[in-house]
Amino acid sequence: MTPPKIKIESLDFYYNTHQILSNINETIPENAITSIIGPSGAGKSTFLSLFNRLWETTPGARVEGRIQARFSDSFMDINDPKLSVIQLRRAVGMVFQMPNPLPMSIFNNVAFPLKLAGITEKETVQNRVTTAIKACGLWPEVKDRLDKKATTLSGGQQQRLCMARALVMEPEILLLDEPTSSLDPRSGAMIEELMVQLKPRCTLIMVSHQPDQVERIADQVIDFTPGSESCR
Amino acid sequence: MNRSFFQQKRDRNETAARALLFMSALVCCLLVVLILGFMVVTGLPLFGQNQAMDLLTGAWSPHNGGYGIAPMIFGTLWISFLSVVISFPMSLGCAAYICVLGPHGKATVMKRCVQMMTGIPTIIYGFVGVFLLVPLIRNTAGTGSGMCILSASLVLAVLIAPTMILFFIQSFDRVPRSWLDAVDALGGSRVQKLVYVVLPACVKGIVTGTVLSFGRALGDTLVALMIAGNAIQKPDSLLDSARTLTAHIALVSAADFESMEFKSIFLCGAVLYLITALVILGARLIERRGTHE
Ligand SMILES: Nc1ncnc2c1ncn2[C@@H]1O[C@H](COP(=O)(O)OP(=O)(O)OP(=O)(O)O)[C@@H](O)[C@H]1O
Ligand SMILES: [Mg+2]
Numbered sequence: 001m002t003p004p005k006i007k008i009e010s011l012d013f014y015y016n017t018h019q020i021l022s023n024i025n026e027t028i029p030e031n032a033i034t035s036i037i038g039p040s041g042a043g044k045s046t047f048l049s050l051f052n053r054l055w056e057t058t059p060g061a062r063v064e065g066r067i068q069a070r071f072s073d074s075f076m077d078i079n080d081p082k083l084s085v086i087q088l089r090r091a092v093g094m095v096f097q098m099p100n101p102l103p104m105s106i107f108n109n110v111a112f113p114l115k116l117a118g119i120t121e122k123e124t125v126q127n128r129v130t131t132a133i134k135a136c137g138l139w140p141e142v143k144d145r146l147d148k149k150a151t152t153l154s155g156g157q158q159q160r161l162c163m164a165r166a167l168v169m170e171p172e173i174l175l176l177d178e179p180t181s182s183l184d185p186r187s188g189a190m191i192e193e194l195m196v197q198l199k200p201r202c203t204l205i206m207v208s209h210q211p212d213q214v215e216r217i218a219d220q221v222i223d224f225t226p227g228s229e230s231c232r
Numbered sequence: 233m234n235r236s237f238f239q240q241k242r243d244r245n246e247t248a249a250r251a252l253l254f255m256s257a258l259v260c261c262l263l264v265v266l267i268l269g270f271m272v273v274t275g276l277p278l279f280g281q282n283q284a285m286d287l288l289t290g291a292w293s294p295h296n297g298g299y300g301i302a303p304m305i306f307g308t309l310w311i312s313f314l315s316v317v318i319s320f321p322m323s324l325g326c327a328a329y330i331c332v333l334g335p336h337g338k339a340t341v342m343k344r345c346v347q348m349m350t351g352i353p354t355i356i357y358g359f360v361g362v363f364l365l366v367p368l369i370r371n372t373a374g375t376g377s378g379m380c381i382l383s384a385s386l387v388l389a390v391l392i393a394p395t396m397i398l399f400f401i402q403s404f405d406r407v408p409r410s411w412l413d414a415v416d417a418l419g420g421s422r423v424q425k426l427v428y429v430v431l432p433a434c435v436k437g438i439v440t441g442t443v444l445s446f447g448r449a450l451g452d453t454l455v456a457l458m459i460a461g462n463a464i465q466k467p468d469s470l471l472d473s474a475r476t477l478t479a480h481i482a483l484v485s486a487a488d489f490e491s492m493e494f495k496s497i498f499l500c501g502a503v504l505y506l507i508t509a510l511v512i513l514g515a516r517l518i519e520r521r522g523t524h525e
Binding site for chain 1: 336337410411412413415416417418419420421428429432433
């Protein structure tokens with residue numbers, strides 16, 4: 001197995017006084033797909049939000065314990081207040097369950113993270129956007145309509161666009177929350193294939209409700225079913 | 233047999249209820265039209281003595297038979313417009329802080345404050361204006377009484393701010409959560425979220441809220457009455473005293489019922505009514521265009 005990318009030690013998570021996660025100890029290997037499974041409400045999405053600190057946008061949410069991730073050879077505490085959450089989120093991409101393109105053109109959606117990061121040089125933007133869209137297998141479908149609204153795409157295309165948007169920053173870690181659950185089998189298969197292709201340059205963590213999908217692509221499984229502590 | 237009997241009875245009840253509700257709706261609509269008609273008809277005698285245009289554009293000089301309400305129209309528009317101009321950046325910033333920029337705890341406290349502001353009686357704002365702002369303006373300007381367009385607009389700006397802020401907040405809150413999550417997850421700062429996603433999505437709401445607040449400023453009586461000085465003149469500068477249509481109506485309605493001055497206030501009412509109706513109609517139109525997109 002590949003070396004660890006993320007180490008989670010005695011982690012607890014609360015929404016106000018309601019404890020969602022308790023005493024989690026896990027290691028997430030680099031350049032692999034780790035799948036999170038478990039029943040609805042078990043805290044899978046919450047767990048995923050720990051890695052890009054998206055939980056911080058929820059008032060009353062609180063975390064205890066340590067999550068260390070290795071960026072450029074040294075481990076650092078993700079929850080360290082000195083760590084810039086904005087920098088963190090640029091290195092940790094996320095794809096949501098429902099495709100969530102922004103109300104702008106297809107091109108601008110993928111270029112948006114670059115804009116946020118202050119990368120404005122036209123050629124660079126053009127190249128990186130094109131590369132990201134191609135990597136998601138979306139290029140033949142959108143190359144003639146890059147200036148059309150992203151909402152004119154189909155659900156499966158929108159999800160791949162969101163993948164492209166997450167990948168344009170070349171994140172080291174990619175979080176996926178049931179990325180194929182709102183898609184037809186064909187679109188789902190394309191996303192799965194893409195995830196496997198991403199392994200050499202990315203650490204992927206995916207929540208999934210589909211046992212066959214987990215069987216197909218996961219290198220490691222973390223089970224959130226209460227009472228089970230299984231890892232494969 | 234029984235069944236159809238009950239059926240019929242329910243139907244009859246329903247018809248009665250419908251008729252009643254229709255009547256009340258009709259009364260409301262008719263009232264709106266009737267009030268306008270009443271003001272126009274009662275204002276008609278003025279038209280016998282002057283040209284219609286003189287009434288709307290001429291000067292106010294009752295001793296020479298001049299009942300032009302133009303100074304009041306100008307006063308109203310100046311004060312209302314200026315108050316919106318002052319209030320807009322303040323309200324937009326406040327709403328943005330509450331919805332996007334500020335930390336949750338502080339934002340909630342601020343929102344409660346704004347909600348409370350809507351409940352403060354207008355007269356309190358008038359008081360504060362008279363005793364705090366007017367002397368300040370008088371001393372700063374060095375001339376005049378301090379009762380002027382600027383003072384009235386400043387107080388009115390504070391008065392209409394809660395309306396504007398709450399409308400903006402409502403509009404900001406309608407931005408889909410998934411868009412905000414997307415910006416957060418992509419490493420956008422709060423300011424970037426505001427500028428790139430929230431504001432573009434809320435342009436229609438912002439315009440509508442501003443126009444409606446303008447309508448509210450047009451209709452306000454007390455602030456201008458207490459603070460603008462009520463001089464009947466076409467204002468030339470912000471430090472000039474002015475009288476609004478509303479203040480004019482309030483002041484003159486205390487005068488002799490038979491006088492021509494008294495009759496002129498009905499025209500003022502009609503003009504105010506029309507301007508306000510147009511503004512609100514405009515706002516609704518913008519709002520509707522927004523939902524169709
Ligand atoms: N914003 C919130 N405030 C309070 N409680 C929350 C919040 N979000 C989630 N929860 C609670 O936390 C628990 C875990 O939620 P989470 O969304 O992580 O579950 P999940 O495993 O992803 O479920 P699903 O499979 O349905 O997506 C649930 O009991 C939920 O009610
Ligand atoms: Mg979930």
